[in-house]
Amino acid sequence: MGAPSATGGYLAPLPDRSAGAGYLQHAPGYVLNDGPKLITGRFVHEDSFTLERSVATGGYEGLRAALEMTPAAVHDEVRAATLLGRGGAGFPAGVKWGFLPPGKRPYYLVVNGDESEPGTYKDRLLMERDPHQLIEGCLIACYALGLQQCFLYVRGEMALAQERIAAALNDAYEAGYVGREICGSDFSVDIVMAWGAGAYIVGEETALIESLEGRRGMPRLKPPYFPAAVGLYGQPTIVNNVETLSNLPWLMVNGSEAYKGHGSESSPGTRMFAVSGHLRRPGVYEVEHGVTTFRELIYGDNFCRGIRDGNELKMFIPGGGSAPWFFEDHLDLPLEARPVGAAGSMLGSGAIVIMDDTTDAVRAAWRVVKFFARESCGKCTPCREGTTWLEQILRRILDGEGRPSDIDLLLDIGDNISPGPYPVAAHDGAEAVPFPPRQTTICPLGPSAVAPVVSTIRRFRHEYEAKITRRDPIPIEVVPVGAAR
């Protein structure tokens, strides 16, 4: 605090919020355009979250379609659609479901609605605006896999989402869509909402399971790598993201062939992206997965309409706070996991943050690192100590107390959390290091804190150097204990 930021701040007028800009007053942030609407189709209705509106617009038709099929056929359909997980890792849901070991019942379904990756918000909108679509998705998954218990874990800070899901569950139980003998069939499942209390790390699936067991939300040791082997109460557990499950009703009604008619061959369907930062029309958009490019999304008339005030793009985060940063040379990459990973970053959680040429790179990097330092659960030493030191060193550089050795020190701390070459974009003759980073920690939180540091040092080393004004302290000669003097 103190000195005004070099990042524009209030001096810049906020983007146009008038209705003509495509924003819906009842769904702040969501932008209605003429793109495909597989999962945001109901958002245009003010009462999209009610059972009445849901049923009047095809709600629970996907469940009815599934109940007409055998459970195995439903699973096959999801596998055939190559529905990729939308939480960050992008693993195919149908394959993940196949990891449940036979004969080790009961199995559980846990819905990850603990959305808290910086820059990300699409699950919150899906929970607030269309809770019945999510519930229907849970039901389809439980029917396919033979699960009798589903826990819907919502982030603690999302009071409205909790309210909407609680009300939707109450109505769905009452109407016979959830609970005993659903729609008069032999299919029965309970869906219970649980909610967190403020901890980013609980978004990590094994930490979420710990939290659901009533404990501190710390990630579990691996292996086993997947909760599908050992999860809730030690039982096989499927953890799926809110957006992933919200795709299932459309998929069941229209089939996997129609689903693959959207997006690219390896990334079918649509995906929601929250595009924030220095834009003329920041917003949450449903876009064709795998074919739309960053450039279209940032500059397209149907999307964000370019950088504010006609400024130049300086850098952007392509996949949430954990992702290494991209630059203008990456604008033509498609929104698809593989090419983005090869170029040195990740598509992650569908969060894109745009920074224009007024942005102070060191300051922006510091703020993201500060987040990880605050949210480290403290279980692994390299992360607990490393994120804190990264934050403090960046802070002293910003405060004019930086030393020439600090740049190497930052990289060295990073190397202790994530050894070896860290994923980074190509620049100035140096090749890209592909994603993911290696880690000395149980979960990826620690390595994530290294991303903004390495990204900005590689590209904007001169900005660091310009801020570093003090010389290194004179080294003290260390005399070994017991040595002759």
Added chain:
Amino acid sequence: MTLSPANEALAAEIIGWFPRPRSALIPLLHLAQAQDGYLTDEAMRRVGELVGATPAEVKGTAGFYEMFRFEPVGTYLVNVCTNISCLLWGGEELLEHACESLDVEVGGTTDDGMFTVEEAECVAACTEAPCLQVNYRYRGRVSPADFDRLIEDLRAGRTSIAGHGVLAQVRQSIPADRLAGVVPPEQAREAPVWLARNEAGASG
């Protein structure tokens, strides 16, 4: 205070929805915080009894989560986001303004006990930067003037926002005759009946 009779009944219902009582710990702590505005030692002890956890386990778990408070906070907890997307549109300046206009430090509470100001991490409203939450209810694209107006409205009681601790104003409730049945994992080893459809191969 300990849990009220109404909350005791709610707690019993919530525990019944989980295969193991301990899973109800966080929901019950929220119930206690909604009742008192923060977690009292008495309430935590009672919640521990209900879910089979020692007082140390309860406090040790609650202390991990930022939203749980062990001391009273203002009626309205104002969380100003300064994470990356909000930083880019002046989140830090908004936090600074909030502290100045309410005459508190970050984390401090006004003398009248009305407002506590905190610096928040990303609350998932990034296109609405700079944003804040009042008792976890959103306000987006908040200018300093908007902030002052919001505070005026809250002081004057022109608000639908409940006091600190209350989150969802609708609770889940499952009618007994609709509950499919929750049992501990040891008692749920059998495959559910509808999977027999796979063997039959026919539609149901």
